[in-house]
Each structure stands twice: as structure tokens, then as C-alpha cells.
Amino acid sequence: MTNATIKNWAEDDRPREKMMLKGAEALSNAELLAILINNGTRDQSAVDVCKSLLNKVDNDLNRLGRLSIKELLKLKIKGIGEAKAISIAAALELGIRRDAAEKKRDTITHSRDVAAFLKAKLQYKKHEVFAVLFLNQANKIMHYEVLSEGGITGTVADPRIILKKALSHDAVNIILCHNHPSGSFKPSRADRDLTAKIKDAAAMLDMTVLDHIIVSEDGHYSFADEGIL
Incomplete structure (x- = not known):
């Protein structure tokens, strides 16, 4: 032709x-x-x-x-x-x-592995979305789920719901994640407080919060990498 x-x-x-x-x-x-x-x-x-x-x-x-x-x-x-x-x-x-799908890793070895996947999933959202990755002892992803979606001002995640979901998927490790539609990926005071609350609750059930990753179009922020988890 x-x-x-x-x-x-x-x-x-x-x-x-x-x-x-x-x-x-x-x-x-x-x-x-x-x-x-x-x-x-x-x-x-x-x-x-x-x-x-x-x-x-x-x-x-x-x-x-x-x-x-x-x-x-x-x-x-x-x-x-x-x-x-x-x-x-x-x-x-x-x-x-x-x-x-191209960025998903079955086993998490570094924050950048999950950050690339989460950014692909959440960066186009115009409101905050809170999601959780549930992993087994070998850090293999068992389940990914969006647990709450909020307005432009933010979203609320209930630790009880997160832990109930973790138990139902036989997870022992958890990675928290949410997006910042504003573009900034620095954590707010509320982000830090919520992370600490979920971490303490998970510890009571012998579960570990491995990381809390915030993604935006400009990049990502890892609580674990920054040493504040």
C-alpha cells in the first residue's frame, strides 16, 4: 500500500x-x-x-x-x-x-518497586485515594485494594477495616499508600498520625506496616526510606 x-x-x-x-x-x-x-x-x-x-x-x-x-x-x-x-x-x-501491569512486581524488594505501580494506578485521580497492599511473609503481594476515596480535602482510612482485610487475605505485612492530587508528595501531619495509628494497631496482631507511600505526578515519598515509619 x-x-x-x-x-x-x-x-x-x-x-x-x-x-x-x-x-x-x-x-x-x-x-x-x-x-x-x-x-x-x-x-x-x-x-x-x-x-x-x-x-x-x-x-x-x-x-x-x-x-x-x-x-x-x-x-x-x-x-x-x-x-x-x-x-x-x-x-x-x-x-x-x-x-x-507493566510496573507491578509480585514480590516487593524496594520502595521504588511499589511506588511505580502505585503511581501508575493513582496519579490520574483528582481526589485523594487511600489503598493498601497486603503481603505475605515473603513480601509477595496477596491483594491490592482501594479502601477509601475522599474529596479534594482528603480521605479517611479506618484501621479496623484495614486489619480485617489483612486477616481475610492472610497477610502479615502491609503497605499503605495514597495519592496527593495537588502534586506535592510531602506527608502532612495527618498522614504521619494516621500511619502511626495503623502501625500500632497492626503490631497488636503481629502484622508489620512496611511502608506508607505517597504518590503524585511529580514523584513519590516513602516513609520507610525517610526513616519516619
Whole structure:
């Protein structure tokens, strides 16, 4: 297939043909999104519609990935209705899950192992999310679960729920984790107090809190690495 052949295709179909000819890496972000939405409007091609979408988020895919379906629709991009917004959101979520899967380690040996996984899972959240990794004696991950989701001002984690979950998964070690949507990954006084509270409660059941990791788009903070656990 040649470039001349591509020109004979309808404009909305050209990104697909370009991908077949040159591979996905040869396509722009707008062209890749155009394949997802399938067609444009009477006045604009699918690529033009997607360029308008990207302009709304300053061509920032991370910012686009944080938008919910409702928020995508609120951008009021002509040519993107509910069905196309769902397709875009689903594709971006697959990207997030793929990133997290690539960074997941079955056995934790260092804070950076779990931080990369947690950052992939939580960095796009616009509100604080508190999650826990439950591990066995060999530090193999038995279970990962989000236990609470709060507003912009914060989230609350109940030590009783955490320990009950740990017992149900036969965990002996725990790693606490949450995100800071603000971008700063330094722990607050409340973060420190909550960590100490959960650590003391876990010790009573012969469980160990190995770390509390805070992630943001800018990096991560490990209580264990900083010697404050």
C-alpha cells in the first residue's frame, strides 16, 4: 500500500490505513484518537475533531486521561457525543491499566518497586485515594485494594477495616499508600498520625506496616526510606 493509495480513502479512514502501512508510532495523538471515534462531522474530519479535543487540554494526554466521561462531554466538542466519549475514556483506562501491569512486581524488594505501580494506578485521580497492599511473609503481594476515596480535602482510612482485610487475605505485612492530587508528595501531619495509628494497631496482631507511600505526578515519598515509619 502506498501513500497515494491512502489519499484515495475517505478522510476519516486515512488514519487506519496509515497505521496499517507505517505502524501506530507513525500516527499523531489526534490520528490515534480519530481511530477511536471512527468518524467526524459534516464539516470536520475525525482528525480535526480530535485536534479540537486535544486543544481543550493543551495537548496533554495526562490531563485528558484524568477526565471522566461527563467531563469530556462538558468540553462540548462538536462531533464527540456520549458514545465517542465512552470509547475515548475506555481506551485511556486500558492505557493506565497496561502501565500499572507493566510496573507491578509480585514480590516487593524496594520502595521504588511499589511506588511505580502505585503511581501508575493513582496519579490520574483528582481526589485523594487511600489503598493498601497486603503481603505475605515473603513480601509477595496477596491483594491490592482501594479502601477509601475522599474529596479534594482528603480521605479517611479506618484501621479496623484495614486489619480485617489483612486477616481475610492472610497477610502479615502491609503497605499503605495514597495519592496527593495537588502534586506535592510531602506527608502532612495527618498522614504521619494516621500511619502511626495503623502501625500500632497492626503490631497488636503481629502484622508489620512496611511502608506508607505517597504518590503524585511529580514523584513519590516513602516513609520507610525517610526513616519516619
